[in-house]
Amino acid sequence: MPLTYLALGDSYTIGEGVPAEGRWPVQLAAALRGAGTPLGDPVILATTGWTTDELSAAMDEAGHVPPWDLVSLLIGVNNQYRGRDVDDYRGEFRRLLERAIVLAAGRADRVLVLSIPDWGVTPFARESGRDSARIAAELDAYNATAREETLRLGARWVDITPISRQHPALLADDGLHPSAAQYMLWTEAALPAAQQAFGAR
DSSP states (O other), X not given: OOBOEEEEESHHHHTTTSOGGGSHHHHHHHHHHHTXXXXXXXXXXXXXXXXXXXXXXXXXXXXXXXXOSEEEEEOOHHHHHTTXXXXXXXXXXXXXXXXHHHHTTTXXXXXXXXXXXXXXXXXXXXXXXXXXXXXXXXXXXXXXXXXXXXXXXXXXXEOOHHXXXXXXXXXXXXXSSBOHHHHHHHHHHHHHHHHHHHXXX
């Protein structure tokens, strides 16, 4: 039987604006299979627009139970977009990460957390008159918080924010969400951590 993978998140995990095969969790599973890890396609629990509390509610409703061989978590951009306080995010993110670890049968080393990309560099942000410097600063604070909690609990941190800033043109047609080509770069960044997760005993 193939190993199992649960991907938790928002528009970045469901791959808003890209075909299913372009989503980064699907690309990651394929890359792991190509490298010899018999991982099945991910079960994705993610919807465009979800905040931390909305993801938590969806997890309650979905009722997924352990064990999952790999769990990924990428959440928080909509908290920032809606102007929520980063201190509130810390507690909500920590509880989601704790739940992800439980779903991974208590193996924090089997949980990947990806940083939030910087949507402030996109045409959508410019055309809607957003302050890109403020977005960047707020997302840096969010990501610093998520990284602290991720490392504290022993999960694996993958920083893809620089990729989003270095490749602002790799976007879907909406001028906001990443394209499959950008997700491929995310996959390349996440692959070593995922391979380490399956190599750890």
